[in-house]
Amino acid sequence: MEYVLHILILICIYVILSVSLNLIAGYAGLLSMAHAAFYGVGAYVAALMALNLHSPFLVNMVCAVILSGLLGALVGTPSLRIRNDYFVIATFAFQVITFNVLNNWVSFTGGPMGLPGIPQPTLCGLQVSSHLGFLILVGSFCASTLLVTHRIVRSPFGRVLKAIREDEVFAQAAGKNVASGKVLVFVMGAGMAAVAGVLYAYYISFIDPTSFTVMESIFIISIVIIGGSGSLWGPVVGAVVLVVLPELLRFIGLPSSVAANLRQIIYGGLMVAFMMWRPRGFLGEYTFQRKEARE
């Protein structure tokens, strides 16, 4: 039973991550490889505050979201100047730099040893300690993320994002503020990813930099691609598929070292396959096909 709850919690965390990346990559068309950096910053801010300041869960959550949002603004700003593939490389650069800071700033982040012993969160006087409690906590955050994203993409701002994705120059010509749209969507996406990071840190109660590598970013990208970019429910489907599928490998009795490789082969292979035959994923509407910037 605990195992099933654990899987459900993981699914919820990855739904938050992929829904927020979908906002950036699927709706605004800004493919970002820095999502694990936002996730990691969220986790580390909450963990460091909980360990050093003993501040309550919600305060840590708010601080993590704000700091990660600021980082999001920093990552999003180059998109005003750098386009397409080069922007992907720029976000890759942010991802690597963030990982380097987490890994090398030993006195502050604990370096490769990570941060153990993150306390259990307390909400309204209730200490969340059981798996069920965590599922309720994570699930409610997951549901509110979906709700917020639903509101965002249905709003005029959501339409501006889609316009940026389809034809940036046209959006600008129609009087839409492309620059603020791009930066804002990064702030929102990064903030949501930080929520997932905080929940992860409290749930696992130990974090180290290896959870926030560029491979994690690519994993989140593959969830978005497989589920369908530019749709609200696509990433949910993707997260369920990509979290559950590798778990099924355990039941056929593979040793854990092979299972880890096989898990990556599955999502990498699915990524290639979907790009080959169905670039819009299961439910998506965006196929990563955009009007090339006219020279």
Add this chain to the structure above:
Amino acid sequence: MEPQIITNGLISASSCLLMALGFALIYRTARFFHFAHGIVFTASAYCTFLLVAWLQVPLWLSLVLGTAGGTLIGVLTEICIYRNLRRRKVSSLVLLLASLGLYIVLQNVLSMIFGDRTRSIPSVWGHETITIIGARVTYVQLGTMCISLTLSFALGVLLKWTRLGRAVRAVSDNPELANISGIDSDRITVCVFAVGSALAGVAGNLAALDVNMTPTMGLGPLMMGIVAGIIGGGRGIAGIALGALLLGMAQHLGAWQIGSQWQDATAFLILLAFLLVRPEGVIGKKHRTATV
């Protein structure tokens, strides 16, 4: 400044140059970021390792065959995956994502076959060093510098003065126009993947001889190659060589001043600075995109 730092900078610049040239060649022709280029680097080294350590083939022959094996992988990715995608006129982003997926799949296949632990090619040269103007280098490092310079010149000659080179330049300028004038652009692209992958294969083997290998070793050199290409402006071999040189020097200066663990961060900070301030590279023409 210490001669050792300059030498170390030159050594990493020359191995980075091989990756950068191969990557840039493919990028200029096929117009997308070929991430699986990184796995060609790794796979060549592992092919060599397989031949030398498991099948007892002589070292020189394994090095040649290992590079050929890596090249084959690079060519196969083009023939099996990219060509089909390109026929459908997909955007470069789709190709980039597909090659990212390919990289992950192949890297994990390698680590399933060979295991995640560090391997090294048993080599006759060992790690003896010789001293040149106050800096210590191993024979492999000296060889890396010579091979990298020679291959860059060879590539320059190939592109400038041969029939194939002229066809490659035509296809990278405008594939449709090249097709009209009777050049089979698909075939040329395969040639480009072969040449580019062979360069990566040489780089991979040299790196494996110099230090050792792990299945994840390809991503770092690939990214450094991309960074060098962007700094250099991606136009012409001289520009890329300059980019590689600047990057190698900056990394080793950074390692000397603030510690070697920050090498990656230094390289990527330089990349970000270039992308933001001078996206056309040190030497290169400005691109203009449409704005209102």
